[in-house]
Amino acid sequence: GINAEYMGHFLSVYFFSLAMDATAPPAPVCRHGRFQQSRIRNVSIIVCGPSGSGKSEIINCLASYGTNTERPTQLAPESVTMDAIAEATSFHVQFNGTQFSIKMYDTKGLTDSYPSFVDMIPQFNSMIRRELDAVHVVMVVLPVDRLPKTLFKEMGHMAKAFEEWGMEPKNVLVVLNKCDFFLPRVVGQYEQSLKTLSILPSVFKDAPIIRTCFLNPDIVVPEIRDFVSEKMHDSTDAVLEQLLSVEVQPFHPREIILRAEHDAAIEAMNTHTHRHTHTAITQRVCACVGWCVCVGWCVCVWVGV
16 A cells, blocks of 8 residues: 555645645736746847848847837937947747747948948957857848848848858848838839849848838827837737747857868968978978089099099
């Protein structure tokens, strides 16, 4: 039979756990259900685009979604991100029964201050070496009201660098922002141009496109402020749905950069070794030739005598 002392201990522990569950505070709840501690997915996102496109506003909205607090948006004529890539904005979001730990990296506006995206690559490399082991999504934010050729050129430089770091179309999300302030026909033409322009890198043409409306509410007239807020909430849900509904395999830029630096160091060492060996051989050949010339001269002198 079952030991009575063991059974009593088991029942006491069982009823104690039930009592603790009954008095424990409820799990945090958001629009997509309760938190589940069984699984946490890490997601790293780099946000790129021209200044004024809404990059910072998107990050603020998603972070506010995770913390239920409002984050102020800085208003400036140029990019509010001074470095090529800023420190991560970290937050947690509950979505479809899974808890996500999200890091979003804001970047300096394309064509802002820097002559080219190429000039920003060293700062990207520094951040990647420090903490960007894996990147799941590169979010490219484009405002519907601007589509300059210089932007496409910078996007080409950016795509080349990111593809060298391992980015694929599945890792890209193109966000068309401020769509609700334009005629659907205009937005459709803009979206179609992204798919057909030859100057645009193919990695962006093959990426999914989502239409959003992210705007700093402080700059709109009071009559449409509620409309803008509603659209921003809808856009936040749409972006989260696109980002988190499918588990995307990340690319690993740090591994690629470190491997490239290692290969470059090995090549430099081999070049130095080859040069040193070549110099040593040359010196020996010259010494041997000199010795032969000296011996030949001595023989000639001896025969002449």
